[in-house]
Amino acid sequence: MFQAGDPMGYFYKVTKGIALIFRSLQDGRRQIVGVHSIGDLCGYLEKDATYNFSGVALTDVEACSFHRRRFDDLVARNPDLGSALANDMSDKLKRAAEHMAVLGQLKSTERVAYFLLQLAEVYNRKMAQSEPLQLHLTREQIADHLGLRLETVSRSFTVLKNNRLIGLVGSDAVAILDRRRLAEFARLGTV
Amino acid sequence: MFQAGDPMGYFYKVTKGIALIFRSLQDGRRQIVGVHSIGDLCGYLEKDATYNFSGVALTDVEACSFHRRRFDDLVARNPDLGSALANDMSDKLKRAAEHMAVLGQLKSTERVAYFLLQLAEVYNRKMAQSEPLQLHLTREQIADHLGLRLETVSRSFTVLKNNRLIGLVGSDAVAILDRRRLAEFARLGTV
DNA sequence: CGGTTAATTGATCCTGTTCAAACTAAGTGG
DNA sequence: CCACTTAGTTTGAACAGGATCAATTAACCG
Numbered sequence: 004m005f006q007a008g009d010p011m012g013y014f015y016k017v018t019k020g021i022a023l024i025f026r027s028l029q030d031g032r033r034q035i036v037g038v039h040s041i042g043d044l045c046g047y048l049e050k051d052a053t054y055n056f057s058g059v060a061l062t063d064v065e066a067c068s069f070h071r072r073r074f075d076d077l078v079a080r081n082p083d084l085g086s087a088l089a090n091d092m093s094d095k096l097k098r099a100a101e102h103m104a105v106l107g108q109l110k111s112t113e114r115v116a117y118f119l120l121q122l123a124e125v126y127n128r129k130m131a132q133s134e135p136l137q138l139h140l141t142r143e144q145i146a147d148h149l150g151l152r153l154e155t156v157s158r159s160f161t162v163l164k165n166n167r168l169i170g171l172v173g174s175d176a177v178a179i180l181d182r183r184r185l186a187e188f189a190r191l192g193t194v
Numbered sequence: 195m196f197q198a199g200d201p202m203g204y205f206y207k208v209t210k211g212i213a214l215i216f217r218s219l220q221d222g223r224r225q226i227v228g229v230h231s232i233g234d235l236c237g238y239l240e241k242d243a244t245y246n247f248s249g250v251a252l253t254d255v256e257a258c259s260f261h262r263r264r265f266d267d268l269v270a271r272n273p274d275l276g277s278a279l280a281n282d283m284s285d286k287l288k289r290a291a292e293h294m295a296v297l298g299q300l301k302s303t304e305r306v307a308y309f310l311l312q313l314a315e316v317y318n319r320k321m322a323q324s325e326p327l328q329l330h331l332t333r334e335q336i337a338d339h340l341g342l343r344l345e346t347v348s349r350s351f352t353v354l355k356n357n358r359l360i361g362l363v364g365s366d367a368v369a370i371l372d373r374r375r376l377a378e379f380a381r382l383g384t385v
Numbered sequence: 386c387g388g389t390t391a392a393t394t395g396a397t398c399c400t401g402t403t404c405a406a407a408c409t410a411a412g413t414g415g
Numbered sequence: 416c417c418a419c420t421t422a423g424t425t426t427g428a429a430c431a432g433g434a435t436c437a438a439t440t441a442a443c444c445g
Contacts, residue, residue: 033299036291056291093283100228104217106294152435191219388444389443393440394437395437
């Protein structure tokens with residue numbers, strides 16, 4: 004889709020499928036900073052002349068692309084659009100701050116539990132409710148999202164499975180068996 | 195200032211000093227998601243009826259407070275204001291995504307190096323250039339920002355000191371001796 | 386089928402945590 | 416002025432959670 008360093012021309016609004024936004028370091032380490040599905044904007048945040056992050060389509064993705072400059076003009080003439088944009092960003096910011104707490108404070112299995120609930124919520128909100136939950140991400144991509152290694156993610160899955168919190172259907176689908184206890188596991192309740 | 199769960203009335207624009215924004219878990223773990231200084235908005239992101247995060251003043255802080263509802267009206271009538279807001283959020287979002295990479299991928303000393311450069315940049319941009327750099331944060335607060343323990347932060351400081359990258363002036367001020375090598379240490383170059 | 390890619394599982398190692406003690410700096414009151 | 420407190424920092428030793436390396440198994444596809 005687009006890559007960090009590319010000159011910025013367009014940004015996208017996803018209308019179908021899933022896209023990952025990530026940041027890479029020189030040595031190959033990678034942080035997936037966002038999982039974007041229907042309705043999400045990507046590539047907008049960058050106000051510099053180049054993209055700061057890279058985006059890649061995970062499933063088949065359909066998206067509307069907007070020319071950035073012309074869109075800005077449009078926003079200037081249409082306040083509603085601007086506030087929709089602000090809402091989108093505000094929501095992303097909230098999610099981002101929460102994800103920081105996940106990366107900074109939770110331990111491996113808690114992170115994976117959180118990830119599953121998060122993903123389930125995104126899907127339920129935006130797409131046909133699917134049970135079991137289709138991941139669409141490899142263990143390595145999940146790991147890069149959660150700041151872990153793929154082996155650790157795999158082990159966490161089996162821990163959750165052994166505790167009868169989830170069930171694995173093949174290796175790309177998960178059935179959430181006990182949402183309540185899973186949420187306790189992902190102990191992200193505010194105080 | 196304000197606390198997660200409080201009903202949302204006002205938000206703030208810092209005009210002097212430093213404020214920390216954080217998220218707490220039940221068991222006392224804490225993630226500091228933002229260090230806000232002059233010009234930054236805080237408490238705005240929440241579009242729900244209550245704050246999602248807590249804010250606390252670190253130094254003496256002066257801030258303009260805005261009534262959220264009335265401000266929204268003002269924005270609706272003044273497009274420039276809206277786009278300034280969008281810029282602020284876009285910038286925060288970029289920083290947030292970068293911090294996720296820090297939390298997810300860097301190891302302890304790299305994180306501390308990154309933190310110092312980040313702080314130096316914020317100060318240089320917003321306040322009188324001060325050399326040495328005044329931290330204003332305790333080791334524990336830094337730890338909560340970087341997803342580490344205070345002991346680890348302390349050890350990282352001594353590592354950086356022993357490598358002659360920084361010097362400690364008292365325990366709340368740092369002199370950056372070799373910015374270049376420090377930046378290499380904080381290996382957050384995009385690819 | 387066989388061949389390829391991803392996932393699981395095991396064993397070992399290392400980074401950061403935890404617990405504990407010593408040290409520093411800034412008050413406070415006799 | 417100095418003993419005593421208190422909060423924060425540094426340092427040490429033991430421990431544990433993930434990382435790493437390596438081998439095995441499972442799923443997928445021509």
